[in-house]
């Protein structure tokens with residue numbers, strides 16, 4: 001068993017620890033009961049986020065999952081509603097089916113393309129109207145995800161988003177964006193976040209991912225939307241009393257970490273270029289646009305995602321399998337360039353270790369190749 005003297009955690013951008021500045025802000029936050037009235041720090045942070053995102057109002061929520069759930073439930077408040085969303089979207093795959101189990105909303109999935117988009121003609125063809133057959137639910141919402149995590153942190157362009165927004169308007173639908181990593185998309189595309197989400201009626205923004213806050217997300221939208229969202233947040237148990245403690249950290253994250261996202265993207269590119277040199281892996285380096293990398297282990301290899309992740313954990317590098325044949329790497333601002341280089345070197349060493357062990361297992365004690373009779 002190796003002595004681990006250094007840990008590089010690439011499991012997700014949700015693993016960051018609060019910075020000293022965040023901890024100081026939390027300790028000194030001006031707080032009050034946000035249920036009985038308004039926590040002053042939450043009030044200030046929500047106003048700032050609404051301004052940054054170009055929307056009328058904002059509400060702080062405990063998680064991105066709750067932000068998405070509230071958005072869908074507000075937009076689809078009529079029974080028999082249907083939402084069009086990606087078959088590989090976080091809302092559909094990783095949120096326990098909450099829109100259905102809690103909100104009674106029916107999901108209509110459209111296949112996510114490798115670039116994170118859904119074909120616009122397929123979106124339009126999937127829309128079901130109130131006067132359609134009695135058999136059908138009624139479409140009331142389209143959900144996009146930017147960046148699209150399971151497609152590799154791919155960015156949706158402002159042009160694509162606006163085209164989907166036009167379709168929504170044409171058919172009297174609302175548009176929600178799961179913007180867990182919208183700031184990553186903004187940094188990668190060089191487009192201000194308010195422009196990226198201009199067509200959206202609501203956006204859920206994670207402060208706890210690449211921006212590095214310890215917890216929380218922000219839902220932004222119109223004043224009437226946020227009024228309904230606040231009430232649903234209470235219904236779901238998401239109201240928090242002196243929530244300014246969390247908003248203070250999120251405020252520091254907003255002010256200090258947006259500019260660091262490009263470093264994460266650069267580190268991701270560097271690692272993906274290095275992985276492309278490893279013959280047991282298959283990776284599309286052009287698809288690495290932000291802080292996420294997915295690579296496939298060739299089925300001809302003796303390697304497996306679990307074996308590789310276990311060997312790397314012994315070296316202090318933490319990754320997560322993404323599927324039975326692929327592995328995911330996520331960069332964040334607490335991974336330095338040196339950490340990224342250490343991780344890449346460790347991956348190469350772990351691959352070599354597994355290959356060497358496999359070849360020894362296939363050899364007789366005298367070094368002759370074993371014959372599987």
Ligand SMILES: Cc1ncc(COP(=O)(O)O)c(C=O)c1O
Pocket residue numbers: 014062063064065066090091145147149178180181206208216217
């Ligand atoms: C794209 C995306 N949306 C939403 C979420 C949910 O955020 P949370 O973990 O805060 O519930 C995540 C990850 O957690 C995510 O990757």
Ligand SMILES: C[C@@H](O)[C@H](N)C(=O)O
Pocket residue numbers: 011012013014094149
């Ligand atoms: C798994 C998912 O919920 C989380 N947002 C992540 O990307 O790590």
